[in-house]
Amino acid sequence: MAQKKQTTMNKPITRFMKHLHLVGLFVLIAYQQVSAQSTMDLRQCIQYGLTNNAQIQQSQLVVARTNEQRNETRAAYLPQLDGSVSLTNNLQLQTSILPGEIIGQPGEEVAVQFGTKYNVMAGVDASQVLYSQSLIYGMKIAEKSSTISAISAKKTEEQVIYDIASAFYAAQVSFTQQAIIASNIAQVDTLIRLTTIQFDNGFAKQIDLDRLTVNRTNLQTDFDNSNQAYQQQLMMLKYYMGMPLDTQLELPLIDSEANAVKLTDPEALNQTDLSLLQAQQDLYSMQLKQIKAGYIPTLSLAFHSGIQIQQNDLRIFGKDADWFPNSYVSLNLSIPIFDGLARNSRVKQMTFQLKESELSEQYLLQGLTMQRTNALSKLQINQAALENQRRNIELSRKVYEVTQAQYTGGLVTLTELVNAETALKESQTNYLQSLVQVKLAELELIKTTGTYTSLN
Structure with a gap:
């Protein structure tokens, strides 16, 4: 007779469990609808940052200033x-x-x-x-200085893109975790109400309710921690974007099926760093020639x-x-006849500086090559871990489905079903973490190769 009551009681439970995941789906949809008007994806955040970031604006002012310095140098060769x-x-x-x-x-x-x-x-x-050979080299130096400031401005833009992307991925995973935890809370709340009905009818134990309550409390703590992390990361993202910190901003949930960023040339090295160093070498070489031209x-x-x-x-x-x-x-x-050997000393100083720059170029090439190799290795490892987590999700889902069927047949307790549900959600969270690690590894590879166009 008790077995018949258990079977009868499990019929609505079965119908409930079939729709349990819909609750989480509705929660996720609600998250997206609430923030739809102010949601910005990565490309939009980058474009906003390129326009509003204070460091970029400052670098643009430096470019404008060096251009005017170039014009000032040219004026020395015009009639006065x-x-x-x-x-x-x-x-x-x-x-x-x-x-x-x-x-x-x-x-x-x-x-x-x-x-x-x-x-x-x-x-x-x-x-x-x-005729003044020193002035001629001075104009070339001013031109090269203008080029260096433009390259430095580009480097600043690349760093801002990197910072925005890093903060975006970190905030996005916290936001997605928050949505998943909210889904879990909604499901546990429903299970608590259902178990309370079972308890009132003698089909559940007090310990079942206690375990669900503990689970609910832990989930709420996880939600609060995730929300705090999300708010902090969102604040950092706004800072990198140059957005007022009191501006409303929401991010989309992370797409677990998103394709990897397509790198235009994963074997390349960051040309901006190399171009900047080579331009500085050209500048030192011109300055050396200008000093020697002082003898003319x-x-x-x-x-x-x-x-x-x-x-x-x-x-x-x-x-x-x-x-x-x-x-x-x-x-x-x-x-010029004799200057007390001051010019000779300046020639030697600039010669040493030029040699230092050449050594810096060799060191930079080695460093970029090492960073690219490490970034590729890190990306491959994280991609393998991501694939393992993908399989783990499928396995957890199968375990949950089997446990659900066994619970429907009265073969397992509600606690075992909740444990299976928790394991599934944990595997989903681990998958999201692995996905973010892949994104960050891609970002490191982009930084070492200089292929920032793949982001924006």
Whole structure:
């Protein structure tokens, strides 16, 4: 008779268990619907960050500044034109001592003052560098500095992309775990209500309810911890994106069936790092040539044209104002002879710096090669672990389905069914963790190869 009651009681339980997973599905759908309006995927987060990240904006300002410095250097080889106007009031004219023979007083010295009280001059000065090897290299250095700042800006963008992607994956897995735990809580709540009915009818024990309650408490703790981790990771993601921290942002649930990121060239090395170092080497080489060019004479042309008037009464615009023109043109050759060996010391310093840069390039190539090899190995290991977790999910699902059938037939207790359900959810969580590890390994490989276009 008890067996018949158990079978009768299990019929609604069977129908309930068939739809138990739908509860979790509805919870996941609800999570997505609530955040649909403010959900951003990885590409959207990256694009937002490339526009709003403060480091990127700062690097763009550096590029603009170095471009203007380049223009400033070019200006040194263009004609220079200056105008000047001066008004001098000789409060007390300078006195000169002349021999008296000049004025018919031989043997005496005569004090004489020359000039007028007011002296007004106006003129234009023009100059043009005709040849300066040092200036020529200076313009090349400014051009290379502009190139370096552009490469550095690109490197900053790549680092921001990496930081955003890392924070995105970490936050996304916490959000997905949160949704899974919420699904588990909903299922356990339903089981508690059902077991309470069974207990009231004498078909369940108090220990079953106690175990479910403990399970429910543990799940709530896991949910709170996951939510806290998600909020912290979401805050970090906003920081990397340059988004106001009080802005509402939600992420999509992680796609467990998502394909791996397609790398354009997994055997490549990060060209940005190499390009930056090579550009710096070119800069050092040009600076060395510029220092050596200091031994070469420079040739310049100068021109002056002006007018001058001298009066004791300041009437420069009067009819009797006599303005006298003056002008000259000069060709100037500057020949360096001896500077106390200062230039020779600078040549040696720059030679050492250039050799240091060449060694840095070798070290960088070795480091990038090592990082790429390690990243590929890490990716392969994590992909294998992911496949193992995928099989583990299938096995856990089969165990759960068998346990569910046995529970329907009254062969196992409710606690065993809950344990099977928990094992299934744990395998799902482990799979998500493995999936994130694969994503992070892909990200490390992208960083070492410089293939950031595969992300955005």
